[in-house]
Amino acid sequence: VICHACPQHPRLLPARKRDAYVTALHQGELHPLVGWFERLRLDSEEIDGLIDSLLAGGVALVPTLATLEAYIFGTADESEAILPGWPAVPVSAREVTWERVLRFLRHLNRAGVVLLAGTDAPRISVPAGASLWRELRLLQHAGLSPQGALSAATGASAVCLALDDRGVVAEGRRADLVILSRDPLAARVTQDDIEAVVVGGRYVSLRAPKGVG
Numbered sequence: 001v002i003c004h005a006c007p008q009h010p011r012l013l014p015a016r017k018r019d020a021y022v023t024a025l026h027q028g029e030l031h032p033l034v035g036w037f038e039r040l041r042l043d044s045e046e047i048d049g050l051i052d053s054l055l056a057g058g059v060a061l062v063p064t065l066a067t068l069e070a071y072i073f074g075t076a077d078e079s080e081a082i083l084p085g086w087p088a089v090p091v092s093a094r095e096v097t098w099e100r101v102l103r104f105l106r107h108l109n110r111a112g113v114v115l116l117a118g119t120d121a122p123r124i125s126v127p128a129g130a131s132l133w134r135e136l137r138l139l140q141h142a143g144l145s146p147q148g149a150l151s152a153a154t155g156a157s158a159v160c161l162a163l164d165d166r167g168v169v170a171e172g173r174r175a176d177l178v179i180l181s182r183d184p185l186a187a188r189v190t191q192d193d194i195e196a197v198v199v200g201g202r203y204v205s206l207r208a209p210k211g212v213g
Helices: 015-026 032-039 045-056 066-071 076-082 090-110 130-141 146-152 156-158
Strands: 002-004 060-061 176-179 192-200 202-205
Touching: 015 032, 032 090, 066 090, 066 130, 066 156, 130 146, 130 156, 146 156
Parallel strands: 002 060
Antiparallel strands: 176 192, 192 202
8 A cells, every 4th residue: 555645634733733733724824734844743642653554554655755845945836836726835934844844754764664756747847757866865865775765666666566577677577677877876866877778678778879969
């Protein structure tokens, strides 16, 4: 089972803060995302219960950080296009809210919750392809190791989707590969580092021959 997007719900807030949050939200007195993370307590029984439920149900979380980052730091028009109906995050609250998002995900990761790579692309400021590379970097900011982030887009995702014909390089698995010019565990790689792809066992170079171009 996979849970889409970073969890945000009034029931995950401490009981003493919940009603006031909902009231202020309905009265338009606070930003839903900013206000929620302001009131979040990682050591609360509500978050403990969330973690227990995710672990017991074998539920993985796809936080779509690339989309959330673009929304938080985008212009008013960009934010509205990315998450229609949600107001732009005030400039003064952007950095602290983003850090609270990452701190929340680090807490879930340390507790053993599986984080997977996904971006909701294509959206404004969240292009298909390039945003996945950004997502892998952001997952490392959220506590995953370079190996863990890479697995979040490959092996771990295949396991969670019960796709036993892919996810690792091994005999008998699908021969769909991306070949990079640098070690993704040692360097910050992007789509510009793709040398070639292998699709169904067929090698396709993405580099122009010498003397061409």
